[in-house]
Amino acid sequence: MNNKPSVVMVGLGYIGLPTAALIAQNKTYVHGVDINPKVVETINKGQIHIIEPELDNAVAEAVKEGYLKADIKPVEADTYLIVVPTPFKGKNEPDISFVEAATKSVLPLLKEGDLYIIESTSPIGTTEKMMNFIYTERPELKDKLFMAYCPERVLPGNVMYELVYNDRVIGGIDEKSTEKAMAFYKEFIQGDLHKTNARTAEMCKLVENSSRDVQIAFANELSLICDKADVNVWELINLANKHPRVNILQPGCGVGGHCIAVDPYFIVSDYPMESQIIGKAREINNYKSFWCAEKIQTAKLEFELKHGRKPSIALMGLAFKPDIDDLRESPAKYIVQKVLQNVNNEEYYIVEPNIEYHNVFKLTNYQTAVEKADIIVILVGHKEFKKLNLPVNKVVLDFCGINKY
Ligand SMILES: NC(=O)c1ccc[n+]([C@@H]2O[C@H](COP(=O)([O-])OP(=O)(O)OC[C@H]3O[C@@H](n4cnc5c(N)ncnc54)[C@H](O)[C@@H]3O)[C@@H](O)[C@H]2O)c1
Structure with a gap:
């Protein structure tokens, strides 16, 4: 030039x-x-x-x-x-x-x-x-x-x-x-361009993502409570949101991506005593992924006890949110990795319709996986999965509420 x-x-x-x-x-x-x-x-x-x-x-x-x-x-x-x-x-x-x-x-x-x-x-x-x-x-x-x-x-x-x-x-x-x-x-x-000082602008970015993380943590916490209380969390949130001033987000299998799952730590690491809710939200959202992996483990054992054989399991989704190919900080990927640490002769079908090849996971077409598996685990609410008619005679762990209620 x-x-x-x-x-x-x-x-x-x-x-x-x-x-x-x-x-x-x-x-x-x-x-x-x-x-x-x-x-x-x-x-x-x-x-x-x-x-x-x-x-x-x-x-x-x-x-x-x-x-x-x-x-x-x-x-x-x-x-x-x-x-x-x-x-x-x-x-x-x-x-x-x-x-x-x-x-x-x-x-x-x-x-x-x-x-x-x-x-x-x-x-x-x-x-x-x-x-x-x-x-x-x-x-x-x-x-x-x-x-x-x-x-x-x-x-x-x-x-x-x-x-x-x-x-x-x-x-x-x-x-x-x-x-x-x-x-x-x-x-x-x-x-529009909004004027402020440098410290406020720095914090604004961190707060935008922390706010989202805290709100998702609330929905995830509700999903844990509802599981124990035998209440359908999707129905509950839908009904609570009928209140004119309530707007609860949807739970999932954790929080991922390179912003929402990361930026809150920029606040927590500098202000650990003051950022109690922000820190706890990170913990809850991380725990939700661990909890999902434990649920899969339990479903496997229950199937084996009931049927006297190892189940085959479809793990549906790897991306950090629906309809993208980005796996960064993905809770679904974490859950798949965690589940695969405990393989004991079960057959696994790992599905991610938005990517063709993964260097660690052997991927299976989503329709084949649903057809072949005894246990179907919905980890990401991809549009392809929402169109599926999930078989009623199989165990379905729907962590994203694609079937709602
Ligand atoms: N990607 C997003 O969606 C997004 C959104 C909002 C904010 N951010 C923030 O923007 C920043 C950049 O993110 P990104 O996604 O573009 O990162 P990136 O990793 O895609 O790109 C960063 C680039 O900087 C280069 N680099 C590193 N050190 C360098 C140096 N000393 N001199 C010259 N080049 C150097 C790297 O080689 C790389 O190509 C990060 O702080 C991120 O958190 C990203």
């Missing part, structure tokens, strides 16, 4: 690459940076390394027109966006070393008036921490940079649309940083 990039995007994954492509589509020069040379090579060919509808065209066009270039190193620009992973280390503690490394890589390039934004999901105080780090290393820049945090809340599979139309929360380390970041996002986002 001969033109001077305005934006350096550090991290070209599920969030960074679509954002880079969107900014580039807006005819702004973007220098995308990724430490993975394969990612860089793929993007510079105008191709993509992740699955996301419409991203391929956006990247191909942006690269062809010269507005997007990938590299393993950053260059000088006006705006630096940090969109690298924030995984865990040790026991559910957030690891911000990727954010630190990304910040270090742009540190020598920063100059007066530049805008530095973190989008990575981060523990509260991370932007201030990075500000202190930058000003310690580059004291001549003190108070001469604009720094902000702006979390991402897109839904995988609909990223190119939601990036443009979702509302965004933007929090600077000071008022002028917030304003500068607002002006930057206004160029390519049509959703």
